[in-house]
Amino acid sequence: MNRKTVAMAGALVPSLFVLGCGTSQVATDPVEFEGMDDPQTVVGFSDGVTLGSEEAPVTIAEFGDYQCPGCGAFAATVKPQLDLALLQTGKAKFVFYDFPLITIHPHAFLASRAARCALDQDRYWEYHDTLFRNQSVWSRSQSAPLGLFEDYAAEVGLEATAFRACLRSDQHALTVTANLQLGILLGVTGTPTVLASQGDGGFQRLGDNSFEGIRGVVEEMLDQMGQESGAP
Numbered sequence: 001m002n003r004k005t006v007a008m009a010g011a012l013v014p015s016l017f018v019l020g021c022g023t024s025q026v027a028t029d030p031v032e033f034e035g036m037d038d039p040q041t042v043v044g045f046s047d048g049v050t051l052g053s054e055e056a057p058v059t060i061a062e063f064g065d066y067q068c069p070g071c072g073a074f075a076a077t078v079k080p081q082l083d084l085a086l087l088q089t090g091k092a093k094f095v096f097y098d099f100p101l102i103t104i105h106p107h108a109f110l111a112s113r114a115a116r117c118a119l120d121q122d123r124y125w126e127y128h129d130t131l132f133r134n135q136s137v138w139s140r141s142q143s144a145p146l147g148l149f150e151d152y153a154a155e156v157g158l159e160a161t162a163f164r165a166c167l168r169s170d171q172h173a174l175t176v177t178a179n180l181q182l183g184i185l186l187g188v189t190g191t192p193t194v195l196a197s198q199g200d201g202g203f204q205r206l207g208d209n210s211f212e213g214i215r216g217v218v219e220e221m222l223d224q225m226g227q228e229s230g231a232p
Contacts, residue, residue: 026170028106030177030180036181039185045177046178047178048095048179051087051093052092052093057091057221058197060092060218061203062193063099063179063191063195064097064099064193065100067107067108068105068108068192074192074209077211082214086214091218092218098176098179099188101190107144109173110145114127114167116171117167118163127153130152150163196218198224204217
């Protein structure tokens, strides 16, 4: 997300999470980092994961929580349609930002970290979809579902030792925390929250997260960009 986004966001709103301390133990909660109240620092540490061409003229961004049922429904029904109609045609790219609401979803932060451990092995989206597909199973766990997350890693073909070492550490905790803080900066309060941006402009929040609603906004942005460039 570019730095113009911060200018569009306004002041930070109160934090939605309780901060823990960064350790070498299994990180299941957000961690503190220096400058987390500074918008530029937050943007620098945040990192969304992109699906589709980086050169696409429109960006669709989701702030999502892996333990959120609404996010699971979005991943299962809306995202595949976006992929087929907008991403594969080069009209837009899709960027996922972690927004784990740990006060109501205690395993969401760990799930975000697990997905990023899969990203280390270039299997992010396969793992992303697997987490959502099995959400009703691992989300019921009374304790951190480490074993289940490792089972899913095997399912998508990850190297087990590297994934286990990553998962059972604090690796990627800073990035997930920064993504969460970025969402707060942008006024995100729930999930899924979907935003769209044309070119290098700021993001606008979408009121309709359906496929038709998102496609309508993207097509409108493409039309505006064509008019601005003088295209017929």
